[in-house]
Amino acid sequence: MRVADKMNHRQVVSNLNKNRHQLSTFQNQAALQKRITKPSDDPLGAARVLEARTEIQGFEQFEKNILSTKGFVEFSEQSLGELGDLLIRAKELAIQQASDGAAGAETRKMVAMEVDQIFGQMVNIGNRKFGDRYLFGGYKTTKAPFDMKGNYYGDDAEIEVPVDKDAKMVMNIPGSHVFMGKKLNDPVGTTKEIDPSLKEDNSPAEKAPELRQPASTMFAPVVEDPSVNDQGYWGPKSVNVFTTIKTLETGLKTNDKAVIQNSLDFLDDALNQVNLARAELGSRMSVLNTGLETIQKLQVDSKMIQSEIEDVDMYELVNNLNRTQNQLEASLATSGKMIQNSLLDFLR
Amino acid sequence: MGRVSSLMTVGRRSMMNSQTGLHTVGHNIANKETEGYSRQRTETYSNGAEGGGKRRIGLGARAATVRRINNPYLERQLGNEKSELATAQGRQQGLGRLEQIYNEQTVEGFNASMTSFFNAFRELSTNPESMPRRTAVRAAGETLVNDFHNIHSQLEEVGKDVNSQLQISVHDINSMTEEIASLNKQVQEVEISGGWANDERDRRDLLLKKLGEEVDIKWSEGEDSTVTVSTAKDALLVVGGEANHLEAVSTPAREGKGEGDYDIVFYHHDYAEPLVLTDRIQGGRLGGLLSVRSGELNGLKHDMDNLAYTIASEVNGMHAQGFNAYNQTGVNFFEPLNGANGAAQYLSMNQDIKVDSGRISAGRDPNRPGDNRVAVEIAELQYGKPVFDGSLTLDEFYNGIVGELGIKTQAANRKAEVQKNVVDQLSNLRESISGVSLDEEAAKMIEMQKHFDAAARLIRTADEILETVINIKRY
Numbered sequence: 001m002r003v004a005d006k007m008n009h010r011q012v013v014s015n016l017n018k019n020r021h022q023l024s025t026f027q028n029q030a031a032l033q034k035r036i037t038k039p040s041d042d043p044l045g046a047a048r049v050l051e052a053r054t055e056i057q058g059f060e061q062f063e064k065n066i067l068s069t070k071g072f073v074e075f076s077e078q079s080l081g082e083l084g085d086l087l088i089r090a091k092e093l094a095i096q097q098a099s100d101g102a103a104g105a106e107t108r109k110m111v112a113m114e115v116d117q118i119f120g121q122m123v124n125i126g127n128r129k130f131g132d133r134y135l136f137g138g139y140k141t142t143k144a145p146f147d148m149k150g151n152y153y154g155d156d157a158e159i160e161v162p163v164d165k166d167a168k169m170v171m172n173i174p175g176s177h178v179f180m181g182k183k184l185n186d187p188v189g190t191t192k193e194i195d196p197s198l199k200e201d202n203s204p205a206e207k208a209p210e211l212r213q214p215a216s217t218m219f220a221p222v223v224e225d226p227s228v229n230d231q232g233y234w235g236p237k238s239v240n241v242f243t244t245i246k247t248l249e250t251g252l253k254t255n256d257k258a259v260i261q262n263s264l265d266f267l268d269d270a271l272n273q274v275n276l277a278r279a280e281l282g283s284r285m286s287v288l289n290t291g292l293e294t295i296q297k298l299q300v301d302s303k304m305i306q307s308e309i310e311d312v313d314m315y316e317l318v319n320n321l322n323r324t325q326n327q328l329e330a331s332l333a334t335s336g337k338m339i340q341n342s343l344l345d346f347l348r
Numbered sequence: 349m350g351r352v353s354s355l356m357t358v359g360r361r362s363m364m365n366s367q368t369g370l371h372t373v374g375h376n377i378a379n380k381e382t383e384g385y386s387r388q389r390t391e392t393y394s395n396g397a398e399g400g401g402k403r404r405i406g407l408g409a410r411a412a413t414v415r416r417i418n419n420p421y422l423e424r425q426l427g428n429e430k431s432e433l434a435t436a437q438g439r440q441q442g443l444g445r446l447e448q449i450y451n452e453q454t455v456e457g458f459n460a461s462m463t464s465f466f467n468a469f470r471e472l473s474t475n476p477e478s479m480p481r482r483t484a485v486r487a488a489g490e491t492l493v494n495d496f497h498n499i500h501s502q503l504e505e506v507g508k509d510v511n512s513q514l515q516i517s518v519h520d521i522n523s524m525t526e527e528i529a530s531l532n533k534q535v536q537e538v539e540i541s542g543g544w545a546n547d548e549r550d551r552r553d554l555l556l557k558k559l560g561e562e563v564d565i566k567w568s569e570g571e572d573s574t575v576t577v578s579t580a581k582d583a584l585l586v587v588g589g590e591a592n593h594l595e596a597v598s599t600p601a602r603e604g605k606g607e608g609d610y611d612i613v614f615y616h617h618d619y620a621e622p623l624v625l626t627d628r629i630q631g632g633r634l635g636g637l638l639s640v641r642s643g644e645l646n647g648l649k650h651d652m653d654n655l656a657y658t659i660a661s662e663v664n665g666m667h668a669q670g671f672n673a674y675n676q677t678g679v680n681f682f683e684p685l686n687g688a689n690g691a692a693q694y695l696s697m698n699q700d701i702k703v704d705s706g707r708i709s710a711g712r713d714p715n716r717p718g719d720n721r722v723a724v725e726i727a728e729l730q731y732g733k734p735v736f737d738g739s740l741t742l743d744e745f746y747n748g749i750v751g752e753l754g755i756k757t758q759a760a761n762r763k764a765e766v767q768k769n770v771v772d773q774l775s776n777l778r779e780s781i782s783g784v785s786l787d788e789e790a791a792k793m794i795e796m797q798k799h800f801d802a803a804a805r806l807i808r809t810a811d812e813i814l815e816t817v818i819n820i821k822r823y
Contacts, residue, residue: 004387004783005380007776014772038451039754040443040761046453047751054463054743058730061467068474133477133718139711141477141718159718161474162727171474172718310453343787347794 012335019328026321035312045309052306059299062164066292069161069171073288075130076173077281083125083178084274086118087241091267094248098261105255112252119245123148126175136175145175150242152180163291169284178277181238239269352817354398355810358408362803365392368411369796376784384554386416386782388546416546418782423553426774431560431631433771436764438636442510443757446644449502450750458495459746465492466730473723476710482673486705489681489697496656500692503649504606510641511596511610517562517634518596518612524559525577525591528552532574533589539573559585564631580628583614592616594625604642606649644756649692651749657691658735659742660684663726670709670722677714679707 028037039046093111097103103111126146128135137145137154145154156176160168176182244266251259372390379385393412397404452459468488472481531552538545552575559565559577565585567577577586585592594614601607604627612629613622627642629635660682667681683696701707711719731741740748 002780002785004779004785006783007779010772010775010779032454034454036453038453038757039447039750040757041453041754043751043754043758046754047747049453050459050747050750051743054459054731054747057460057463057467061470065470065474131475133475137718139713139716139719155716157716157719159720160724161720162470162724165731168724343790347790 008338012331012339015331016328016335019324019331022324023321023328026317026324029312030317030321033312033314034310036310042309049306049310052302052309055302056299056306058165059295059302062162062295063292063299065161066163066169066288066295069163069169070285070288070292072130072133072135072171073281073284075128076135077278077285079125079128079135080173080178080274080278080281083122083241084271084278086122086125087267087271087274090115090118090245090248091264091271094260094264094267097252098257098264100257108252108255108260112249115245115249115252119150119242119249120148122179122241122245123150126150126179135172136179138172138174138176146179146242150179150240150246152176156182163288164295167291169288169291173277173281178274179241181240181273238273239266241270241273244270352810352814354407355813356807359803359806359810361395361408361410362806363800365390365409365411366796366799366803368414369799370793372414373789373793373796377786377789380784380786382550384550384557385784386418386546386550387784388414388416390414413544414546415544416550416782418550418553419778422774422778422781423557426771426778427553427557427560429767429771429774430557431564433764433767434561434633435564435631435636435639436760436767438633439640439760440636440757440764442506442637442640443644443753443760445506445509446503446640446648447753447757449499449506450753458499459743459750461488461491461495462742462746463730464488466727469723469727472708472710473720473727476720476723477717479673479706482705482708482710485708486697486701489701492659493682493695493697496652496692496695499652500649503645503652506645507606507609507641510637510645511598513637514596514610514612514634518594521559521562521585522591522593524555524562525585525593528555528559528575528577528586529589529591531555532586535573536589545573560632562632563629563634580614580625580630583623583625584616595622599624604646606646609641644753648749648753651745652692653688653690655692655742655745656695657685657688659729660691660695662729662735666722666725666729667709669712671711671714671716671719672709673706673717675714676707677709679709681708 029035036042036046036049093115097108097111123146126136127144133141134143134145134154137143138157139159140154143153145152147153152175154175156174158170158174159172161171163169244263247259247266248263250256251263369390372388376387390411391413392409394409395407397406399405450457465488468481468485472478472485475481531548534548535545535552538548556565556567556575556577563579565577565579567575567586569575572588574588575586576584576588578584583592583594585594592615594612596610596612598608599605599611601609605611611624611626612634613624615622626638629638664680664682664684668678671677672679679700680698681701683694683698685691685694698707710721710723711717712721713719729735729742731743735742735745
């Protein structure tokens with residue numbers, strides 16, 4: 001084949017360009033530590049990297065959500081623990097004062113004062129705040145859910161927080177349930193209508209045990225809701241914790257042994273109710289902990305996938321770099337020889 | 349028997365022939381680097397003999413023609429392949445720019461800001477009472493809006509770039525067709541008298557190739573040695589010594605291009621109206637660029653509008669049903685859009701929310717500061733709910749855009765690379781036939797010089813013979 005000078009030149013230039021282009025590609029990969037620096041390097045890989053990144057970003061957020069939910073749940077659980085302790089104390093007092101052997105009108109009056117204090121502490125627990133949000137107010141987190149008489153001003157809502165792509169977790173237990181004994185067993189994720197009786201303009205005062213009548217007939221702490229009693233979440237009997245304590249206090253004040261004895265049953269129910277709520281919170285905690293672990297593991301998995309797709313294999317890269325470098329040097333050496341020589345050099 | 353004087357004539361002619369040859373060698377060497385040049389050769393013929401019978405003696409040689417060494421079929425094929433290479437490179441160039449807009453392999457881009465936007469709502473759902481979290485939602489919303497605007501204006505920028513390339517290209521095309529027309533005349537003038545217009549033809553061939561790199565052309569050579577060039581099916585660019593002009597003009601929006609983007613039109617006295625060629629141009633660099641403009645660029649604009657409109661209307665739909673920190677309902681998160689058209693450009697946050705992030709709704713009922721249901725619902729838009737014809741989530745839709753663009757760019761890159769190899773090989777083949785080799789020319793030069801020496805020696809010999817003859821009497 002006849003070889004014209006331009007062929008040589010073109011070949012030299014195009015080979016050198018090829019070598020240099022390769023070298024600069026590898027150099028770029030080395031500098032960025034990435035195999036894919038633009039979508040066209042590996043379109044499917046690039047799309048998968050985007051997916052993985054979205055997932056990782058999402059997991060980071062879900063992790064935050066779980067941690068803040070966990071804080072809320074933990075604090076609720078702790079508060080209900082204290083509530084349970086107070087109920088146990090009230091029950092001890094009630095047992096002591098239920099028989100005439102150890103107690104009389106005077107001791108009962110003194111114990112009534114302690115029970116009143118317990119009542120106050122319970123209200124305080126009901127008005128606990130996590131950060132600047134009330135724990136037991138349902139959606140009404142910025143106003144104290146209970147007044148000093150134990151009337152409830154919150155709502156029935158369960159606050160659901162997204163903790164995974166397709167999972168939500170209820171963060172709170174509304175005071176209407178654990179304190180007021182309103183049942184709560186709707187499946188998670190449904191929208192609950194707010195009980196009209198709990199709208200703020202309805203005064204809950206009517207339930208307050210203020211009137212002086214024969215206490216044994218007057219105070220019925222059991223919430224009058226047949227559905228609750230039949231199939232209620234909190235067990236066979238749901239009770240208003242505050243009314244229960246108030247009943248005990250009234251029984252003590254009026255030195256009415258029957259009322260005191262009667263209130264023992266209600267105290268048991270109340271304790272039961274609080275313990276059930278604690279158990280519920282405890283199981284949420286374990287779900288959250290498992291969820292946290294899962295998410296942290298998935299995060300690592302996604303990062304692995306992302307890295308496998310887009311990160312450069314250093315051994316391979318260094319190898320490639322060296323090879324290309326050698327190629328370039330060989331090209332340069334041979335090019336130099338090829339371009340210089342001409343017949344004219346030998347004509348003298 | 350030949351005469352001594354004729355011996356001198358043969359020598360003289362021979363010297364002249366070798367000088368012509370040397371001139372041609374010189375011309376070749378001088379044009380070694382000239383683009384499109386084909387090496388030339390002097391062709392000599394032997395002169396007829398004189399005398400009779402068995403002693404017919406040849407009368408030397410004469411230089412008949414100087415011809416270029418060239419394979420017209422190969423030149424045409426090379427032109428076609430170069431035109432295809434230019435198409436591929438035009439696409440590669442256009443797609444490469446588009447790809448950069450969507451490249452977030454090494455930096456955070458739109459995908460990240462979309463995720464941040466929904467994450468901000470997720471964060472808000474854990475604490476809807478919190479003002480700082482609302483402000484974070486607003487900031488994420490503004491980032492998203494800005495990203496939409498950025499991508500939109502970068503896409504517009506690519507469109508403008510295509511416009512200016514069209515202008516430059518049309519200018520080049522016009523000057524090339526002018527030159528081809530004038531070369532047509534020159535070739536015709538030279539060749540009508542039986543000569544060979546070597547250099548003019550080289551130049552014309554080169555221009556035809558270059559023209560083909562700009563647009564797809566068809567050309568043929570007539571019996572009068574002129575070429576007729578047409579583009580985009582039937583727009584005659586060159587006929588004989590006449591060239592017709594193209595023009596790039598800004599025209600209103602229509603399918604495949606935006607408002608004010610350029611069209612290529614053809615003016616010709618045969619047509620009452622100027623002919624719009626834009627959609628008929630299939631090849632050359634312009635064909636590549638135009639196909640990116642009417643295809644990918646247009647599609648991407650449409651996709652971004654669609655995405656912006658869907659996000660705005662879905663988010664608004666949920667947001668307006670919620671209640672904000674002031675118990676207001678019916679508040680939009682984004683300013684409502686009239687339609688998908690131009691949504692990426694006009695998307696903006698509700699002015700009231702911009703002023704006060706307390707106007708962001710998180711809950712579905714009034715007077716419930718802890719109500720997070722609307723925030724949760726909006727966050728679920730990201731991958732929970734399919735929005736595009738019920739088949740794709742927002743995430744999938746956007747990642748699909750990037751993936752598809754990547755595939756197209758990769759294909760264009762490959763096509764350009766393959767085509768480059770084809771062109772390189774054909775170019776080598778062409779050089780192998782028509783290219784100048786210095787070694788060859790040097791050898792030729794020596795050959796011609798020796799030839800010249802020998803011819804001169806012949807004349808001297810003739811001279812000596814004459815002298816001998818003249819001096820016969822003296823001895």
